[in-house]
Every structure is written in structure tokens, then in C-alpha cells.
Amino acid sequence: MNSILFKPRELTELKDLVYKTCGINLHDGKLELLKSKVAKRMRLTQMDVQQYLSHLRSNEREVIEFIDTITTNHSFFYRENKSIEYIVRQFDHHPKKETKHFKIWCAACSTGDEPYSAAVQLKALGLSFSILATDISHSVLQVAQRGIYKNDKVKNVPLPVLHRFFQKGTEKYKGHLKIKNEIRQHITFKKFNLISDRIPGSDFDAVLCRNVMIYFTHQTSEAVVNKLYHALSTNGFFAIGNAESLMNMKHRFKAVAGIPSLYVK
Structure with a gap:
């Protein structure tokens, strides 16, 4: 056929x-x-x-x-982590970090590797945070909600983080790792269409929309970028994939010097 x-x-x-x-x-x-x-x-x-x-x-x-x-879903933990690392570091340097609750939206979360990667880094610093993780695919969201991954998916995760926040699988789950509940409880997974659904809020401290616009036309990408601009609070961060660009688009983001594919509102 x-x-x-x-x-x-x-x-x-x-x-x-x-x-x-x-x-x-x-x-x-x-x-x-x-x-x-x-x-x-x-x-x-x-x-x-x-x-x-x-x-x-x-x-x-x-x-x-x-x-x-x-829809193609190729992802792994700590993929293109430089921008997430930078965002986490800025949160840790925030003058009100002791009392502030940081909000992140992973707007194309795929199988959950990205939001979990951000979560373990935030958790390791003891920051208060919540992550909304969305995707158009219900099957990848089911994988993300389970939080169980093959070992090769987490090969880039530092060993101390791996030992602290992941459980080693046994028997039928040998060769797999599961995200611990102390990380999972910070993340809400939901189905979301970047093209047609309304943004879920306007006070996110960071929006990650990485490696999805490579499938869009220029016109659609520009519309999505400007839509996500309104989801951010003032000085909020916007991260796209390393293979993506805002070049030749009409938008109001400012590039973060020295960090490819990262912008600020």
C-alpha cells in the first residue's frame, strides 16, 4: 500500500x-x-x-x-542546553529568587525531554517553579506523562543530576530510567495547537519553542513568534532551536548576546 x-x-x-x-x-x-x-x-x-x-x-x-x-519527534535530554542553562542561571541570580515562583512554558515539548531537562536544573538550585508543557501530539504527551525513557536518551545528563532525580528501571524496565515524582509534580502536560489555540497566559518568565518552526512557512513562524511574545512577562526569555532563526521576521524580541537562539522581551 x-x-x-x-x-x-x-x-x-x-x-x-x-x-x-x-x-x-x-x-x-x-x-x-x-x-x-x-x-x-x-x-x-x-x-x-x-x-x-x-x-x-x-x-x-x-x-x-x-x-x-x-509529526516528527526527535528529542533527548539536555539537547541544545546552552539557552536553558543561561535562563536557569538568570533565574538563580534574580534579586527576589527566594520568594519568586518562576513560570516556564515549553510550547512544543514532544516526549517531555525538554521540560524535564529544565526542571531538574531548576530543582537542583532549589528554585520555586512550574512548567507548562504542551504539544499538538497526544501520543508524545502520553510518553511525557509516563516519564520513562531509555538510557540513551539521558546520556547527556550529568551523573549527579541523574542519580538525584531519576530512578533506575528493573526487570521489564531494565535499560530505562524514570523521572522521580519530585520533578514530575512541577510539570503540567497539555495538548495545544500553536496555530489555532489561545495562549494560556501572559506572565511566563520563559517560553521555549524549539525545533518546531523549521516545519512552518515564514508567515506561520512569524505569526507564532508574535503570539508567543504576548505570553511573556517583561524581560521574559524566548528560546528557539539552533537551526531556527528570527531573521527577516517582524518581531519585538531582542537577541541575548553570546547565546545563540535566545531572545528577551
């Missing part, structure tokens, strides 16, 4: 659906990926092309499952 033939209008309909739903721009180089993912859903639903397209038009749940299938 991977070799199914799509009519041009059918591919256009699928690409438009993906773009409208989550902002991901499936250019021509991604067509084979799109075809293989559609084939997977067709196998699972036991439908042909026409039946599946009709099903997508009328079934919101299937749209969610389909988007879930095509």
Missing part, C-alpha cells in the same frame, strides 16, 4: 489539511513521507484512498491521529 497512487488534487487536499491544522508545510520533498504516513493510516482503518479522504473530512479524531502520525 506504500505505492498507492494519489491524484494531484488528493495530495493537495492532504497538504492543505496538515498546514491548516498544525502549520506544518509539507513541501514537495516531503511527499513520499506524506504518502507513507497516509498508507499507514489506511492500513489501520482498512480504507482505500477515497474512503480515507472522506473519513478525514468528517472525523476530527482521525485528523488528530493522522497529524500525530506525520
Whole structure:
């Protein structure tokens, strides 16, 4: 079924659906990926092309499952950690850190590696904090909520942090580690669409939106960046992925000197 033939209008309909739903721009180089993912859903639903397209038009749940299938989720602990490290250090130097509760929003949290990475660094310094971690994919949120990861996912985590905040798996979980509850209790995981949902507040001290805009068009990225600007409190930090850029966008963020991909409101 991977070799199914799509009519041009059918591919256009699928690409438009993906773009409208989550902002991901499936250019021509991604067509084979799109075809293989559609084939997977067709196998699972036991439908042909026409039946599946009709099903997508009328079934919101299937749209969610389909988007879930095509979104790429490659993540690991302490990935591109320099910007998070800088934010944590600034929080630790805050003049009111003893009484302040820091709020972070991980706006594309994938399988949870990023919010947990930030949380263990904040916890190690004894700071008061909460993290809202959101993603459009319900399946990656389920992984994040479980908080269980293969050992290779945490190979960049310093050993003292690993020993303090992770539990070693045994028996069927041998080769895995679980985030301890003292870290998990600081994080709330929720489904969120960066394109269509309203921001969950305007008083975050930092917003992390990393390695997701690489899938967006320039226009969509600019809209998301300016949307997230309003989620931050004054002097709040905004971090994007190292492969991303705000160049040629209209925005009000100021770059943080010496820290790539980090901005301040």
C-alpha cells in the first residue's frame, strides 16, 4: 500500500489539511513521507484512498491521529542546553529568587525531554517553579506523562543530576530510567495547537519553542513568534532551536548576546 497512487488534487487536499491544522508545510520533498504516513493510516482503518479522504473530512479524531502520525519527534535530554542553562542561571541570580515562583512554558515539548531537562536544573538550585508543557501530539504527551525513557536518551545528563532525580528501571524496565515524582509534580502536560489555540497566559518568565518552526512557512513562524511574545512577562526569555532563526521576521524580541537562539522581551 506504500505505492498507492494519489491524484494531484488528493495530495493537495492532504497538504492543505496538515498546514491548516498544525502549520506544518509539507513541501514537495516531503511527499513520499506524506504518502507513507497516509498508507499507514489506511492500513489501520482498512480504507482505500477515497474512503480515507472522506473519513478525514468528517472525523476530527482521525485528523488528530493522522497529524500525530506525520509529526516528527526527535528529542533527548539536555539537547541544545546552552539557552536553558543561561535562563536557569538568570533565574538563580534574580534579586527576589527566594520568594519568586518562576513560570516556564515549553510550547512544543514532544516526549517531555525538554521540560524535564529544565526542571531538574531548576530543582537542583532549589528554585520555586512550574512548567507548562504542551504539544499538538497526544501520543508524545502520553510518553511525557509516563516519564520513562531509555538510557540513551539521558546520556547527556550529568551523573549527579541523574542519580538525584531519576530512578533506575528493573526487570521489564531494565535499560530505562524514570523521572522521580519530585520533578514530575512541577510539570503540567497539555495538548495545544500553536496555530489555532489561545495562549494560556501572559506572565511566563520563559517560553521555549524549539525545533518546531523549521516545519512552518515564514508567515506561520512569524505569526507564532508574535503570539508567543504576548505570553511573556517583561524581560521574559524566548528560546528557539539552533537551526531556527528570527531573521527577516517582524518581531519585538531582542537577541541575548553570546547565546545563540535566545531572545528577551
